[in-house]
C-alpha cells in the first residue's frame with residue numbers, strides 16, 4: 001500500500017451511534033480514523049428523527065435522551081481526535097490495485113486502508129420543498145438547516161413545516177428576526193404541547209392550513225412566496241428575506257447498493273467478524289445483517305468493536321484481535 005498523508009487506517013461511513021462508538025474504539029486501538037457523515041450533525045437516526053425522546057434500552061442508562069447519548073458518544077470518540085467530515089455523502093467505494101480504498105463523496109476524494117460502513121438505513125437528507133425553482137434557491141435563501149441563528153437578525157423569515165423542528169425554529173427566530181411567519185399545511189402542529197403553547201403566546205404569525213404554490217424572485221434570492229389554502233382558493237403572498245423548510249429527513253441506501261457488496265433486504269451481509277464480501281470492508285449497526293440480527297443501538301455497540309478489532313488485524317497482521325481491556329489500556 002502506498003503511504004501518503006491522506007491515507008487513513010479506517011474510514012467510517014456514517015456518524016450514527018454505531019459509527020461514533022467505532023470511531024472511539026478505533027482511536028483506542030491507535031488507528032488513524034476518519035468519519036464521513038452526510039448530515040451537518042452527528043448522531044444518525046437519534047439526532048435526525050428523535051433527539052428529544054428517551055431511550056430505555058441502552059446498557060448502563062435507566063433512561064437517556066437520544067441527543068444526550070449522541071453528545072456522550074461524540075465526546076467519547078473525540079478523545080482520540082478522529083477526522084470528522086460532515087455534509088458529505090459517500091457515493092463510490094473502490095478497491096485499488098495496491099489494496100487501499102478510494103472513496104468519493106459529492107465534494108472530494110478520501111483514501112483509506114480499511115473501511116467500516118455504519119450507514120444505518122442510508123444517507124440522511126432533508127425532505128425538499130416540492131415547488132418549481134426550489135432547487136435553484138437552495139444554495140441561496142432557502143435553508144434546510146440552521147447553522148447560525150444570528151444570520152437571520154432583522155430578517156423577514158418564513159418557516160414552512162409542522163413538526164417540532166418547525167415550531168422550535170420559529171420560536172428561536174422570533175426574538176432576533178424582524179418577523180417570523182410559520183406556514184403549515186394542516187391546522188394542528190405535530191409538536192410538543194408546551195412548544196405549541198409558547199407559539200400561541202408568541203408574535204410568530206401562524207398561517208394554516210396553507211401550502212406553498214409559487215416562489216418569486218430574481219437570480220439571487222426568493223423575494224416572496226405565494227401560499228394557497230388547502231382545499232380552498234384563498235391565496236396569500238408573503239415577502240421574505242429567508243425561508244426555512246423543515247419537512248424532516250429521508251434516508252436511502254442509494255449508492256451503497258452499487259459497491260458490489262452482498263446485499264440482503266436493504267442491508268449488507270457480514271460474517272461473525274463483521275467482514276463483508278470485500279476484504280477490508282466491514283459493516284456494523286443497522287446496515288449490517290446476519291442470521292439472528294436485531295437492529296438496536298445496543299447491538300451496534302457490540303458489532304462496532306468486533307469490526308474495528310478485525311479491521312486492525314487486516315491492516316496490521318501482527319496486531320491482535322483482542323486488544324486487552326480498556327481498564328489496562330489507559
Ligand SMILES: Cc1cc2nc3c(=O)[nH]c(=O)nc-3n(C[C@H](O)[C@H](O)[C@H](O)COP(=O)(O)OP(=O)(O)OC[C@H]3O[C@@H](n4cnc5c(N)ncnc54)[C@H](O)[C@@H]3O)c2cc1C
Nearest residue numbers: 014016017018038044045090119120122123124285286297
Ligand atoms: C423513532 C425511533 C425510535 C427508536 N428507538 C430506539 C430505542 O428505544 N432503542 C434502540 O435500541 N433503538 C431505537 N431505534 C433504532 C435506532 O435508532 C437504530 O438502531 C440506530 O440509530 C442504528 O444506529 P446506526 O449508527 O447503525 O445507524 P444510523 O443511526 O441510521 O446512522 C447512520 C448514519 O450514516 C449516515 N450515512 C448513511 N449513508 C451514508 C453515506 N453514503 N455517506 C455519508 N453518511 C452516510 C446517515 O446519514 C446516518 O447519520 C429507534 C429508531 C427510531 C426511528
